[in-house]
Amino acid sequence: MNKKVVVIGGGIAGMESSAHLAALGYEVTLLEKTDKLGGHLLNWEKLFPTMRMGKEVVTFLNEGVEKGKVNVIYNAEILNTKEIMNGFSITLNNNIVLESDAILVTTGYDLFDASKKEEYGFGIYDNVITSAELEEKFMKGEKITTSDGKIPKRIGFVHCVGSRDEKVGNTYCSKVCCVTAVKQSIEIKEHLPETDVYCFYMDLRMYGMHFEALYRESQEKWGVNFVRGRLSEACENMDGSILVKVEDTLAGKPMKMSVDLLVLMVGFEPSLGTKKVGKILNLQFGVNRFFKTQDQHTLTNVSNVKGIFFAGSCTGPKTITNTITDARAAASTIANYLSGHDIHNRIMTSDIKATV
Amino acid sequence: MIEFGYNIAKDRQIDFDKNDKRISTYVRENEPSFKTCISCGTCTATCSAANFTDFNFRKLQLMVRRGETLEVKEEIKKCMLCGKCYLACPRGVNTRNVIIQINQAIEKIENHDI
Amino acid sequence: MKLEGKKAIWKDYQKEIADDKYFYVRSCIRQNFFPGSETAFIRILREELGKDIFEHPCHTTCTGIGYHGDIVPLDTMMTVVARQFALMTEAGYENLVPSCITSFGIYTEVLDTWHHFPEVEAKVRDYLIKATGREFKIPVNIAHASDITYKFRKEIAAKAKYKLVNKETGQPLKVVEHIGCHYSKMFPDKGVGGAEYPYVLVGMIEEWGGEVVDYPERRHCCGFGFRQYLVQANRGYSIACSHKKFESMEPYKPDMIITNCPGCPMFLDKWQYAIAEMEGKTYGENGHGIPVFTYEEVAGMVLGYNPWDLGLQTHQVSCETVLDKIGIPYNPDEKYNGINGIKLGVPEMPVNLKCC
Known part of the structure; x- marks a missing residue:
């Protein structure tokens, strides 16, 4: 038997x-x-x-x-x-x-519940979404718009949401979010060539064989921008766009920037x-x-x-x-x-x- | 006018929305390799000017991207255009031409050409 | 903005607030800055709500100003705090109600320290006995006076004669709420609503008829600090913080600001004058400023107390624009009268900031 x-x-x-x-x-x-x-x-x-x-x-x-x-x-x-x-x-x-x-x-795994990062306003501000929600839009072939149906002029991607963060109890790296942000940035540029994309990262962990090439392609071919710094908070502007506060750690200065859509790269949890x-x-x-x-x-x-x-x-x-x-x-x-x-x-x- | 003995402190925060990004746009168009910088600092490590002044090309290119124009105008004067940074850059950014393009952009802005 | 998202967070940050029998400790500075506020609080609790609220004549500063100003050492601060607890124990009370946000922060911080380091508590008990012969019990409940006001906001609304509503248009007044940093930034679970979206003042504003303005720099400190404004040369930094907030809230055209801290209303009020002098800029309507109130003052206003009994005449930015909008009667001739009706003289009016 x-x-x-x-x-x-x-x-x-x-x-x-x-x-x-x-x-x-x-x-x-x-x-x-x-x-x-x-x-x-x-x-x-x-x-x-x-x-x-x-x-x-x-x-x-x-x-x-x-x-x-x-x-x-x-x-x-x-x-x-x-x-x-x-x-x-x-x-x-x-x-x-x-x-x-x-x-x-x-x-x-389950995806990290982004509303636990209260300061990013997921579930509160209309134009803060997760990487999974963005992917769902790609999947369904939906247009990428702001909550009131406009084409976003600038989109921000926040790396490490729910990862490498003692405040939410997850100290580990979720491994896939860096390269997913790069992938989704490129897809945004394919859909919306006029939209500026900014990735806010702490380290870019491009360990896979072809990840670095994808990262380079995102810069060279698609003009995706990378800012080294973790968001301290996101707030809503009067027009519904999102004001992000971040230190540009490589410039050594705090920075504020409005984005029309903010995508949170949610990590893994058991x-x-x-x-x-x-x-x-x-x-x-x-x-x-x-x-x-x-x-x-x-x-x-x-x-x-x-x-x-x-x-x-x-x-x-x-x-x-x-x-x-x-x-x-x-x-x-x-x-x-x-x-x-x-x-x-x-x-x-x-x-x-x-x-x- | 009352003398308070102090003034409202200047904000250090980069105000990206308000800043003038024309130099950045110009350089990205005219020297596309500028887009692939990863801020590793090899350029600055090898820079002759950086050894004797506070010139920092890595930081300068960031200031260009963020639209911190006043700082860019001041800093760029220190470059001696020797080209050693271009030799060292692991991403093949034509840093020497980046400097030239920044200077051209500054000139064009002053002449209202861009 | 999705209110449900905020409500979900508010649900997570509810705290125990004692129902009665309060040991009230005043602030060092509020009696000078906003002299009617603490009196109004006691009057509301005793006369409107029928609560037992006790004040001890031997109560002193908690040393928070000196502690945060780097001139009072930790051990001294803790021993003074222990003495306040001893006064409360001797008076037979268990529920501590500080008027000051920094005191609230100090008391909370000391109890948390003792919780984690019992040997420190033992040492402080020893210091107190040696210095004063006193002993104490740990308070059963610590709630800031704004927590108490929040707890009874519905009772106050039920007795209110006025609402935070523009009587001409019927529209709710647009209210900026500003929470003192030491209320919940150090211990988010000790503040009603937490640190990112504090609810303590929002609850009052909603209950009393107003509409809350959430603007991008809402979480920014008023700039009070301690060392930062004590030294004249540093005040440019302090005023810049308030300036940042005003610039951010200006487009929302707020009718008024409510605060729950001693320093915040002082600085948000007085800096409007200094900014007007330095830059000619004013943030209210027709050259006025945006009136700044304490929550006790606002509670007193909706309850129909005489504005001059509430101390509103001591504000730099004149309160009349708000009184007129709500329709609260006042006698301009009595504005600068003392308690006994004696005329104290009219202060010199600023050049750039229009005051009534």
């Missing part, structure tokens, strides 16, 4: 790992809380750094799930789990009980699902409230509970590329575990030295 794996969360990580686990010969059940697979990827039109369509990647992922004959359960919610002989019994909301030899948790599932399965959380992997270098997909594994951004912010790679790594780690290797207790070199 085939060994069984239950994958929790039907986003990028869940889909790709399911496909790979199925290809390895396991009987895979993928649990998804909504009625669609794809997760956050469904909400993004074009992807950095290539500007290819997000739905192409969704199609690719779907094909893997279909070919692998993965059993997908939609609208699923886990009520409780029990450890049974060499595995788990999982009870769902619709009274389905699943048995599995291993569990892969791919519960992902998803509600991550919190819930973690509690049910007794999983450890790290200092940043994402799941804690057993080792940062070597056991990146391994949880504190024997037989439970992680993939994707439930362990920390990841790009799509990172997530897909991580999903495949998790599938391979699970195969390793199910073929009898005690991966949870694999000894580190430092431990060997300590015992000698």
Whole structure:
């Protein structure tokens, strides 16, 4: 009889790992809380750094799930789990009980709630929106306008909203926002060539292979402007435009500038699902409230509970590329575990030295 | 007129909306490589003038972008146009021509040509 | 601007405000700057609301001015604060109500310090015993006098004879609210509405019929500072802060300004004269300034108290424009009379700022 794996969360990580686990010969059940697979990827039109369509990647992922004959359960919610002989019994909301030899948790992230940064006025000032809302406009093919329907003459992008910020309790970098701001700036310029775009950043983290090239293109071809400094506050002008206050840290002077539209680059937070599932399965959380992997270098997909594994951004912010790679790594780690290797207790070199 | 012994202090804040961005526009059009500066400071590190005066090309190009025209006019006089910064720039900005274009823009503004 | 967004934030910042039995501590400077305000507060609480409000004759400065002016050390400040608490304990009260925003900030800061460093509290108790033989209990509740006025804003509205409404046009008066920095910038959760969108004065303005003006430099300090204006050579910096605010609020054509701090109304009022002298610029209608009031004065005005009993004649910017708009009667001949009806003489009128 085939060994069984239950994958929790039907986003990028869940889909790709399911496909790979199925290809390895396991009987895979993928649990998804909504009625669609794809997760956050469904909400993004074009992807950095290539500007290819997000739905192409969704199609690719779907094909893997279909070919692998993965059993997908939609609208699923886990009520409780029990450890049974060499595995788990999982009870769902619709009274389905699943048995599995291993569990892969791919519960992902939620976007930061920008209204927590009170001083930026999201939810108060009409012309302050989030990067996700801007992407939704791109996705729907809506015109990019101010709240009263005018073409914005100047747009500001605020990096690190809800990231690298102790005041909101998130001290980590969300990794994708810098390059997303560059991507969206270029898209703004494609839609509205006459609009000036200003990005307010602290550091530009262009670590991906083609990110730096995209950044350069945004400057050279599209004339996007970059101001090094974090907004202290945004206020509303009489005409509804937004007055931003920032230090131009490279000029060493405070600056004020009006923008017709202000886009907040919201970062990653552990998803509600991550919190819930973690509690049910007794999983450890790290200092940043994402799941804690057993080792940062070597056991990146391994949880504190024997037989439970992680993939994707439930362990920390990841790009799509990172997530897909991580999903495949998790599938391979699970195969390793199910073929009898005690991966949870694999000894580190430092431990060997300590015992000698 | 009452003598208070003090005056309303001048605002240090860059007022971007009010500032004159004509020099910036002119330089961006006439030396497009100006747009790709990443403010790394290599130009200033190698600058002969920066070694003996407070001339700072990195800062100067920012002042151009922000429309701090008075400061630009004052600072640009210190450049000796040796071109060493162009040699050093990792983004290939033609810094020497940027200086020339700034000077031209200043002249054109004074002559009401732009 | 979306009011719901602000309401969501206001909901997050509600504080406990005691209902009765107040130990009231006056401000060092308000009795000179706005001599009718504290008296009006006591009158409203006793006569209109029937509350028990007690003042101790031995109460002194909290040393906030000296502390923020860098001339009173922390230990001294804390010991003086401990003595005020001792006076309250001896009088049998538990609810402290400071009139001054900086005092409110000082008391809050001291309690927070003691909460985190109990050994400091123990040391201060020791200092106080050695210096005065006194002991004290920690206050059960600390609320600024504007918090109390906010708490009873509906009761005041129910008894009000006038509204903050232009009697000619029927339109609400446009009111700028300005909160003292030490009210909630140090401890946002100790202020009604928090620090970014404080509600304490907004609540009064709305309840009493006015319309709040939110302008870009609303959060900017009035420029009072401490060292900053004490030294004459530094006053250019102080006045520049007020100037920045006036320039920002001017396009909204506010009818009046309400404040809850000793320094802010002083500076927003008097600097209008200095700016008019220095630059010939005035911010009100027809060469007048924008009248600046304390919240007690405004409460007294809507309750129908005689403007001269409220001390409005001591304002630099004349209050008559607002009294006329609302339709509050006053006798111009009695404006400069003392308490006993004796004429104190009419002050010299400024050249550039039109005063009635």
